[in-house]
Amino acid sequence: xxxxxxxxxxxxVSAIGFGCMGLTVGYGPAADKPDxxxxxxxxxxxxxxxxxxxEAYGAANEELLxxxxxxxxxxxxxxxxxxxxxxxxxxxxxxxxxxIRLVAxxxxxxxxxxxxxxxxxxxxxxxxxxxxxxxxxxxxISQGKVRHxxxxxxxxxxxRRAHAVQPVAALQxxxxxxxxxxxxxxxxxxxxxxxxxxxxxxxGRGFLTGKIDHDTPFKDGDIRNxxxxxxxxxxxxNADLVKRIGEIAEVRRATPAQIALAWLLSQDPAIVPIPGxxxxxxxxxxxxxxxxxxxxxDLGALRDLLASHPVRGNRYTEAxxxxxxxx
Numbered sequence: 001x002x003x004x005x006x007x008x009x010x011x012x013v014s015a016i017g018f019g020c021m022g023l024t025v026g027y028g029p030a031a032d033k034p035d036x037x038x039x040x041x042x043x044x045x046x047x048x049x050x051x052x053x054x055e056a057y058g059a060a061n062e063e064l065l066x067x068x069x070x071x072x073x074x075x076x077x078x079x080x081x082x083x084x085x086x087x088x089x090x091x092x093x094x095x096x097x098x099x100i101r102l103v104a105x106x107x108x109x110x111x112x113x114x115x116x117x118x119x120x121x122x123x124x125x126x127x128x129x130x131x132x133x134x135x136x137x138x139x140x141i142s143q144g145k146v147r148h149x150x151x152x153x154x155x156x157x158x159x160r161r162a163h164a165v166q167p168v169a170a171l172q173x174x175x176x177x178x179x180x181x182x183x184x185x186x187x188x189x190x191x192x193x194x195x196x197x198x199x200x201x202x203x204g205r206g207f208l209t210g211k212i213d214h215d216t217p218f219k220d221g222d223i224r225n226x227x228x229x230x231x232x233x234x235x236x237x238n239a240d241l242v243k244r245i246g247e248i249a250e251v252r253r254a255t256p257a258q259i260a261l262a263w264l265l266s267q268d269p270a271i272v273p274i275p276g277x278x279x280x281x282x283x284x285x286x287x288x289x290x291x292x293x294x295x296x297x298d299l300g301a302l303r304d305l306l307a308s309h310p311v312r313g314n315r316y317t318e319a320x321x322x323x324x325x326x327x
Contacts (some may be wrong), residue, residue, distance in 0.1 A: 001047025002290050007270050008194025010148055010169035011077045011117060014289040015265060017050030018043050018283070019200055019276035024061040028219030031278045033064050040068035042280055044076065046287045052172075052198070052274045054122055055103050056083035056089050059110055066111030073113060079172075079198075081121035081152060093323070095125035097136040104140055120150035120172055124325035130158045135164035141166070150198070155325045156189040158187035163193055170196040175271075177245070177260055177302070178204035178238070178311050179228070187268065195270075199200055201315075202264055202273035203257050204229075204238075209282075210246045213239045226317050234313030241309040254292050257282075261289030263302060269282045 002015040023036045031039070040051065053065045056185040062080060069076050082103035085094040107116060119140065121133055149160060150170035162168055171190060175182050176199060190197055203209055205224055214236045224230045230237060242256060247260040257275075264273045274287045294302075314321070 001049075001287060003049075003233045003262070004196075004269060004272050006118075006148075006170045006196030006198070006272060007077050007100060007168075007190070009139065009167055010196045010270075013050035013077050013272055014048045016048060016261060017112075017198070017272055017274035018048050018053060020053045020061055020065055021066065021200075022276040023280060023312075024058045025064050026057075026221075026223050027278075028222045030060065031182075032151060033060070036064050036095060037068040039280055039283060040065065041071075043067070043283050043287070044072060046284060048287060049076045049263055050079070050272060050274065051076060051157055052079045052200075053111075054120075055087040055107060056081065057085050058087075059106075062110035070112060072145035077117040078111060078113065079150065080111070081118055081120040081122035081150075082107075083120075083125065084150075089323070090184040093123055093125040093127070093134050095128045097128075097132055101140070102138045104145055108145065115144060116146045118148045118150050118169060120152045121154070122152050123255060123323045124151075124154050124158055126188065130162045131165050134162040138166035139174035145296065153324045156185050158190065158325055159186075159193070159195070163195070168193070168195050170198050170232070170272075172198040172200055172274075174201045174315060175199035175264065176202045176204050176208060176273075177263055177306060178207060179315050181304075185287055185292060190270070191268065194241075197268065197271045199271065199273045202275050203260055203286075204242075207238055207242060208245070208256055208260040210242050210249075212242075227313070227315065228317070229311070229313035229315055237309075237312040241305070241311065244305055244309065245302070248298065248305070251291065252294075252298065255285055257285055258292050259302075261286060262292035262294050263299070265290065266294050266299060 024030045137149045152172040
């Protein structure tokens with residue numbers, strides 16, 4: 001697996017990471033713990049060294065990640081996040097300094113580690129100055145409990161303010177061929193500041209795998225049941241776009257998912273996507289995306305296709321959009 005560095009001062013990680021959210025929440029019933037641990041260890045054997053969790057994914061998520069990587073802890077980068085009241089997105093935001101410190105201690109204990117490699121603010125809390133958030137993480141870094149500071153779904157203005165207090169190693173936000181809003185202002189600002197980008201949902205929450213059509217059912221508890229992009233006419237139109245991406249993939253003897261990940265990697269050398277899955281064969285497929293080299297002709301064909309087939313439907317519900325920082 002090829003390696004990349006997250007920005008100017010961030011950690012070196014595998015070009016493809018692993019998002020752990022879906023192992024416990026978001027996409028239906030949680031995976032069995034032994035299976036989840038085996039999957040993370042298989043990912044490491046495949047060359048993946050960057051694993052992403054969060055307090056909001058439940059204590060079980062951090063616990064299984066910590067147990068899974070324990071045999072090779074010194075060889076991987078583990079990320080987790082703070083920012084929700086009692087760790088529950090449904091009851092609001094809380095990035096008060098006391099809460100940040102508490103989450104750090106709890107995450108260290110749950111993951112069975114002495115240090116959090118990358119500690120993200122999960123969402124901007126409008127009630128806490130970003131300088132106070134960055135300053136609290138700076139203190140945790142000085143205490144040796146955290147190595148790097150990250151932000152998630154943050155505006156350029158808040159990124160710049162935080163970065164002036166404590167250098168930001170990485171921004172985690174949704175970015176894929178399906179979600180490209182970051183290209184206008186955010187990605188240029190990250191390049192200017194030397195900050196890496198960690199795209200979550202790099203496969204369009206599964207849409208870009210080519211395995212979802214207008215008849216695909218989602219299990220109870222799967223957030224896609226509510227997302228506008230997966231409803232009715234929007235789903236049908238988006239499935240047509242993915243079918244055309246699949247035609248390009250077939251020529252390259254790759255899968256649509258691998259083309260989607262290779263497209264992300266081609267956008268900037270400091271981009272490291274973190275696809276998630278509960279299936280080993282999907283993990284292997286995703287890891288293979290790092291081996292696909294897109295030519296200028298490939299990128300031109302994808303650019304023309306995306307311009308002629310705009311994605312239909314919002315990526316979030318109205319309630320979810322309200323947590324995204326637009327300052």
